[in-house]
Amino acid sequence: MEIHPECVPCLLKRCLFEARAVDEDKEREVVEEVLTMLDELFEEGAVSAEVATEVHKRVYDILGTSDPYLKMKEKSNENAEYLLKKSEDMLKNGSFRDFVLLSIVGNVLDFGYRDDIISADYLLEEFDNLMDEGLGYDDTDEIENLLEKAENVIFFTDNAGEIVFDTLLLKKIKGYDVHLTVVVKGEPILTDATIEDALKYDIDKIADELKTTGGYAVGVDFDKLSQEVKTKLEDADLIIAKGMANWESFSETDHSPIAFLTRTKCEPVSKTMGAPYDKNVAKLFK
Amino acid sequence: MEIHPECVPCLLKRCLFEARAVDEDKEREVVEEVLTMLDELFEEGAVSAEVATEVHKRVYDILGTSDPYLKMKEKSNENAEYLLKKSEDMLKNGSFRDFVLLSIVGNVLDFGYRDDIISADYLLEEFDNLMDEGLGYDDTDEIENLLEKAENVIFFTDNAGEIVFDTLLLKKIKGYDVHLTVVVKGEPILTDATIEDALKYDIDKIADELKTTGGYAVGVDFDKLSQEVKTKLEDADLIIAKGMANWESFSETDHSPIAFLTRTKCEPVSKTMGAPYDKNVAKLFK
Numbered sequence: 063m064e065i066h067p068e069c070v071p072c073l074l075k076r077c078l079f080e081a082r083a084v085d086e087d088k089e090r091e092v093v094e095e096v097l098t099m100l101d102e103l104f105e106e107g108a109v110s111a112e113v114a115t116e117v118h119k120r121v122y123d124i125l126g127t128s129d130p131y132l133k134m135k136e137k138s139n140e141n142a143e144y145l146l147k148k149s150e151d152m153l154k155n156g157s158f159r160d161f162v163l164l165s166i167v168g169n170v171l172d173f174g175y176r177d178d179i180i181s182a183d184y185l186l187e188e189f190d191n192l193m194d195e196g197l198g199y200d201d202t203d204e205i206e207n208l209l210e211k212a213e214n215v216i217f218f219t220d221n222a223g224e225i226v227f228d229t230l231l232l233k234k235i236k237g238y239d240v241h242l243t244v245v246v247k248g249e250p251i252l253t254d255a256t257i258e259d260a261l262k263y264d265i266d267k268i269a270d271e272l273k274t275t276g277g278y279a280v281g282v283d284f285d286k287l288s289q290e291v292k293t294k295l296e297d298a299d300l301i302i303a304k305g306m307a308n309w310e311s312f313s314e315t316d317h318s319p320i321a322f323l324t325r326t327k328c329e330p331v332s333k334t335m336g337a338p339y340d341k342n343v344a345k346l347f348k
Numbered sequence: 349m350e351i352h353p354e355c356v357p358c359l360l361k362r363c364l365f366e367a368r369a370v371d372e373d374k375e376r377e378v379v380e381e382v383l384t385m386l387d388e389l390f391e392e393g394a395v396s397a398e399v400a401t402e403v404h405k406r407v408y409d410i411l412g413t414s415d416p417y418l419k420m421k422e423k424s425n426e427n428a429e430y431l432l433k434k435s436e437d438m439l440k441n442g443s444f445r446d447f448v449l450l451s452i453v454g455n456v457l458d459f460g461y462r463d464d465i466i467s468a469d470y471l472l473e474e475f476d477n478l479m480d481e482g483l484g485y486d487d488t489d490e491i492e493n494l495l496e497k498a499e500n501v502i503f504f505t506d507n508a509g510e511i512v513f514d515t516l517l518l519k520k521i522k523g524y525d526v527h528l529t530v531v532v533k534g535e536p537i538l539t540d541a542t543i544e545d546a547l548k549y550d551i552d553k554i555a556d557e558l559k560t561t562g563g564y565a566v567g568v569d570f571d572k573l574s575q576e577v578k579t580k581l582e583d584a585d586l587i588i589a590k591g592m593a594n595w596e597s598f599s600e601t602d603h604s605p606i607a608f609l610t611r612t613k614c615e616p617v618s619k620t621m622g623a624p625y626d627k628n629v630a631k632l633f634k
Contacts, residue, residue: 067364067375070383071357078353089353090392097356097387104383106376177463 063310065110066330070100072175073114076252077121079174083134084125092121110330111281111310118251119278129250131222137182138171138223139259145189146226153230158209159202161231162323166342167192168224169305169325172253176327182223198326198341205300205321205346209238212299216243216291217269218282220305220324225255225263228304232268235302241270243294248274248286252307281311306331319348349596351396352616356386358461359400362538363407365460369420370411378407396616397567397596404537405564415536417508423468424457424509425545431475432512439516444495445488447517448609452628453478454510455591455611458539462613468509484612484627491586491607491632495524498585502529502577503555504568506591506610511541511549514590518554521588527556529580534560534572538593567597592617605634 074096081092096117103113122128129135153160170192173179185192209215215235219225225246236242244265247254257274266272273294277286287295295301301320303312309322309331322345326332332339360382367378382403389399408414415421439446456478459465471478495501501521505511511532522528530551533540543560552558559580563572573581581587587606589598595608595617608631612618618625 067367067379070379071360071364074357074360078357081353093353093356094390097383097390101383101387104380 063110063313063330063334064106065104065108065113068328068330069110069113070104072328073100073117076175077117079180080118080121080130081125084127084130088125092124095120095124109310109314111279111307112283114280114307114310115251115278115283118280131253132250134173134182135222135253135255135259138185138221138253139226139262141182141186142168142171142223142226145185146230149227149230156230156234158206158234159197159200161234162202162205162344163193163197163342165224165227165231165304166197166323166325166344168227169220169323170327171221171223172305172325172327174252179327185223192325192342195342197344199337199343199345201321201346202344205302205344208300208319208321208346209235209240212238212240214243214294214298215240215300215302216245216294216298218245218275218301218303218308219247219255219260220308221253222255222259223253224304225259225265229263229265229268232265236268240299242268243271243273243291243298244269245273245275245291247279248276249278251278251280254307279311281307281309284311284315309335319346321346349396349599349616349620350392351390351394351399354614354616355396355399356390358614359386359403362461363403365466366404366407366416367411370413370416374411378410381406381410395596395600397565397593398569400566400593400596401537401564401569404566417536417539420459420468421508421539421541421545424471424507424539425512425548427468427472428454428457428509428512431471432516435513435516442516442520444492444520445483445486447520448488448491448630449479449483449628450513451510451517451590452483452609452611452630454513455506455609456613457507457509458591458611458613460538465613471509478611478628481628483630485623485629485631487607487632488630491588491630494586494605494607494632495521495526498524498526500529500580500584501526501586501588502531502580502584503588504531504561504590504594505533505541505546506594507539508541508545509539510590511545511551515549515551515554518551522554526585528554529557529559529577529584530555531559531561531577533565534562535564537564537566540593565597567593567595570597570601595621605632607632 077096081089246260273291305324337343363382367375532546559577591610612629623629
């Protein structure tokens with residue numbers, strides 16, 4: 063996805079959120095530096111995820127941390143575990159669509175850029191409403207059709223906490239008798255799940271293979287993917303990508319067929335994806 | 349008030365809001381230009397209102413308009429007129445505090461920088477809640493004491509729509525047998541009321557004198573005030589200043605005694621003012 067004008071205040075807000083989480087005294091330095099960077103990087107044709115990667119990397123350096131969101135991610139996992147207990151009963155005989163919905167609802171665990179989503183507790187407060195909303199864009203039948211015929215499926219995760227809900231969807235996917243590869247982030251980035259989160263929730267046991275994106279990036283930096291993951295991506299009969307940053311990255315490529323499962327939390331993503339804003343979206347691109 | 353790190357995304361968001369209101373095709377140019385300006389202007393010691401004045405001036409030029417908020421301001425006036433009818437009964441025997449509260453509640457008619465306040469309809473939806481909230485910081489007794497002894501009072505208005513509610517407060521103030529000067533903006537800036545709004549609501553008849561700030565500025569540019577208004581400001585036994593931008597400007601001066609009547613819609617203002625965030629605030633500085 064090309065960087066949009068709205069991405070600029072959003073990115074600044076998020077960097078400020080990171081500074082506040084780690085060291086309030088560095089807020090001013092962070093904003094000064096990000097302004098200088100964006101003055102150079104914000105231009106037609108620039109890819110939002112690539113700009114965001116560069117900017118956040120610099121902010122992490124200024125703040126002297128490799129993971130400003132660590133505590134928040136722990137809290138996301140904790141809240142998701144609590145809700146999972148509730149959901150396991152609810153989803154005992156759940157359909158593929160039910161597990162897709164749950165996994166998308168978990169995608170709200172992504173904070174620091176909207177005034178209303180600033181902590182993992184948002185999910186506790188809004189969980190029932192988000193589930194009741196259902197899917198605002200629903201390609202699950204078509205996605206399920208592809209799954210039924212698929213041999214190789216590759217699944218790119220997004221946030222901590224969300225990954226707890228993903229475990230149920232991953233188990234459901236395995237029920238279609240596919241070879242399942244799950245890819246988590248190679249380094250801590252924003253609120254995203256890392257290999258530690260994946261191992262904590264036994265994704266290495268649920269999936270056939272557990273891989274990483276190979277480095278620091280918002281979404282996926284395709285240059286950093288290992289040859290093995292690149293091959294799996296080429297060979298996949300279905301790619302499933304969670305969250306907005308994966309849209310921002312994959313929409314610049316022609317990998318297909320690919321199902322995006324996300325909460326559309328910002329307008330540039332919802333518009334470019336052709337899906338309604340602020341909804342639970344399961345959209346397939348063949 | 350010194351410019352805060354939070355002011356940067358906020359300003360960008362507001363400029364983007366202006367571009368969207370006038371010409372969406374210029375969003376990108378606006379953001380590029382504002383980034384370049386802020387990269388230079390955002391520095392320790394810079395005054396938020398002065399930076400905002402410079403930035404908005406440039407955006408208005410790019411957009412080729414002298415008033416991107418014109419239609420929104422008309423809607424603000426319209427909604428306030430509707431609510432005033434409701435309030436006149438309610439406030440038939442209202443106290444000074446009641447009229448101060450109403451006038452502060454009108455201060456929410458200021459949009460484009462917060463996700464939840466984007467149109468004049470926000471006031472219609474939230475009016476009863478905002479009135480029920482009452483004052484979150486209440487110096488009205490002390491302000492009334494000063495009024496009782498005052499000869500000369502000068503009152504700086506803020507937004508269109510809000511000015512409709514101000515008329516009731518201005519009438520109440522005139523009841524204390526003071527010489528009352530009302531100052532509105534000299535040129536259209538953001539959602540602020542201009543001389544046209546003041547005349548529409550007979551403020552020239554309610555007050556003893558109606559003046560303007562003398563030019564284009566967020567809040568007050570003291571260099572642009574006429575000598576007459578400067579003298580009135582010096583001689584005033586009480587200054588009343590509505591809204592956050594007036595805080596941002598007057599807090600850089602030693603004019604006193606001054607009562608700020610505002611909704612504290614952002615944290616830098618509430619923090620520097622020493623008042624709670626997102627409340628109806630009447631705070632006196634002697």
